[in-house]
Structures are given as C-alpha cells and as structure tokens.
Amino acid sequence: MNNPSESWTLFLDRDGIINYQKTEGYISHVNEFKLIPDVIETLEQITPFFKRIFIITNQQGVGKGITKIENLLEIHRLLFNVFKDKGIKIHGIFFCPHLKGTCLCRKPSYGMITRLVHIFPDVEPRKSVFIGDDIKDVLLAIRIGSYPIFIGDRSPLPGVPAFTSLRSAKDYIINLRTT
Ligand SMILES: [Zn+2]
Secondary structure: OOOOOOOOEEEEOOEOOOEOOOOOOOOOOHHHOOEOOOHHHHHHHHHHHOOEEEEEEEOHHHHOOOOOHHHHHHHHHHHHHHHHHOOOOOOEEEEEOOOOOOOOOOOOOOHHHHHHHHHOOOOOHHHEEEEEOOHHHHHHHHHHOOEEEEEOOOOOOOOOOEEOOHHHHHHHHHHHHHO
16 A cells, blocks of 8 residues: 655656646746646645655746746746645756757756756655656656656557546556555
8 A cells, every 4th residue: 555655756747737738839927827627636636645746847938038937937836836735745846948959958858857866865766657748758757767657649659558637647646656
C-alpha cells in the first residue's frame, strides 16, 4: 500500500494538463490562465501517493518576447495559491523560458530535472511519474527513467499509456504507486 515515506515524485507538465492550452500562441497573462475542470479534485486524490510534486514546463513565449517574465511568475504564484488553498502542495515550478535549440533545459532535454535534483537531492527520477501532453514530455520521462503517462488522443510511442485527461489517468496513476 501507499507508503508516504517512500520518495515518489510526480512531475506534471503545465499547459494541457493543469490548464487549458491556448488554441494559438502562448498564455501570456494571468487572465488567460484557466484551470481544467477536475484537476483540483484529481490532484487531491493522487497527491497522497507522492512525496513531492513539481511542474515542469517549456515557456518559449518568454524567449520570443510574447510572455513577460513577471506575468509568468504571477501565473505561477496564482497556481501555487489555488492549489495550496485546496491542501495540494506544489514543491516547485521549473520552467524553460528559452527558444528552441538555444539551451539545455527545454524539454526533452533534462536540464530542468538536473537543476531540480540538485535542489531536492531526495528526488529519485526512477521513482517518479511524468505526465504530459507532448512527445517532448514522454521523451524526457524515458530519458530520466520516469514512468511516462501521455494525455491526449493517441500515445506517441508504443508502450506509453495514453489517457484523455489527468482525471481519466487517475486510477492508472494510483495503481502504479500501489502495486
Ligand atoms: Zn531552457
């Protein structure tokens, strides 16, 4: 059964998992940030199975000059607070603000995870679940030895489970942690 002393970690992509993607362009202001229904309830149910929860997100809109860094930080403060009010503690939000091909942290590169493990040395990527809606998330998960879960219509890689939403992945996630 669930043993909270085990240091399992939950990695979540942001856009498309926690909040709606914009159909075009980047979420550049807190007014555009809309939580997906059921995300709070789902996280309330799965977080007891994890010691730590992190959000790992590419935010190239910053590098392109579309999203101001202060607006991104405001969105993340809101996110922390909304979850905190519901008793869900997010241990960190790691973001890559860089343009594609210019850094070592944009997913599927693992620079954000390297930094995270440096700050949280008890995080063991092999004891983690990584949830995202892009093949970049799946590739990063596989690279670091995490268990990938794809949110979307069709899994981008054989053997990687796919669900239409975080909510519909809930039982699978709990099962991963308890068996
Ligand atoms: Zn980067």
